[in-house]
Amino acid sequence: MKLGIIGAGKLGITLAQLALKAGYEVAVSGSGDTQKIALSVKVLTPGAIAMTTKDVAQWAEVIILAIPLGKFRQLPVESLKGKIVIDATNHWPEVDGPREEIIPETLSSSEAIQQFLPESRVVKAFSHMGYHELRDWARPAGSDERKALALASDSNQATTNVAAIVSDLGFEPVILGSLSHGRILEPGQQGFGLVTSATKLKELGN
């Protein structure tokens, strides 16, 4: 499986590490040319390939967004056509400005990204845990300590695919429902910050 990660910050690097451990082929892009992230990728995620964002989008079968939410309008829409896009972003007022300036009031942030990428299939995942929690709590399937990660998408097929990735990376997938359901995972909502078991996370969906 070719997994692309757009964003070479704390979250992007952490997810790349988990994916490499799971045996995936991984490519990572930063905000500028590949030279800027080449050393970080070489040292922190040995085995991953540093690429431009456009190349990551074209090369990978599934792409994770690990960028500040406010930058989603800079994504290469054409190159992401037909791809599964995992939205791991969160609204962070200090960096992105007020929510209403980047996302319509009536939409979850992942719905806004889906509208911007109409021919991609967006799945919200890896967003409600912090990057160091993802790193510390990844466990193989069957482990008693395994924590749950919530997924939301409007595409059943994409959800199934991403659920398998979530499991491979060390978490129990819990499917919440459509992208609009994803709103409860946003900062300040009841699902944000939850590091908990699948049983407890499922209660959220009800």
Add this chain to the structure above:
Amino acid sequence: MTKQSKKATSDTYLFGLDSFGDLPTKADGTLMSHPEAIRQVVEEAILADKLGINRIGLGEHHRPDYSISSPETVLAGIATRTKNITLSSAVTVLSSDDPVRVFERFATVDALSNGRAQVILGRGSFTESFPLFGYDLRDYNELFEEKVELFSKLLPEEPVTWEGKTRAALKNADVYPKTEKGLGVAIGVGGSPESVIRAARYNFPLILAIIGGAPDRFAPYVELYRQAAEDLGTTAHPVGMHSPGFIAETDEEARKLAWPAFKTSWDRIGKTRGWPPYTREQFLYEIEHGSLYVGSPETVAKKIAKAMKALDARTFDMVYGGGPVSAEARLKMVELYGTKVIPMVKELLSQ
């Protein structure tokens, strides 16, 4: 891996205390005012100096729960009442300050303290200073990048010519006062790979701010710093780390004192960032496996030594007294850190 770390003696390890000037409680249980809290930090620094603690680092915040917005002013107060302790910011939010002014103020503290001032630069994890001083958060990266560049040019203490977008240009500008031995500088990083490489690019020592999760996850960042220094032809200085903690006579007492204080402080910050309330489970996890150094001197010393070994860190700074704990318990903690924890850590590291 470039190993310039020869087998170190215990003297090569340095230990410090960091404070944001949290408001402690008084004997009657009420919170100290901002002026009282600032004077309390001065007393703690004086005690730390007497006990031979190597560094006091003061953070810059612009919020009601922390009394220190101007670390170097407090450091100036500490300077004239202490002898040996290094006087540091932790951190100076350079993005929303003027590098020339920062240099002048710290050079002044350096004069008052006979060469003990140190600037730790950082982007900071709070952003209140941006609107307060008229900066746009959208320029976050550019502001820091440019200002670090200018600041690094000031350090040789020779006339500077510089041009950028975030500040008026300088043409052959000389900046005063000059220092006697140069100003100490380090860069504090919270885990952004870009910041680690920046520290190497400017030839600054790296201090890792590890405020949650297992400390050993930062080991690759230490390697990144060393590799970057090698690639860029700069020096890989000894690496430092900074984490929160609390020490009392016993584990039980330390947890009893620290839990409500950490919870208060965490939940207050969490509210603005959309985090759920801090749980007892998280608190205990961080003590056992993560980055909370809470417990008896022995518990804390073992945990510090383990983390320093894992990261090959040469300095450890404990953020002490987070949240509303009593002033008395804070002083006691400084005493235990200086008299018990530090000697134990040195002993453990020399084994």
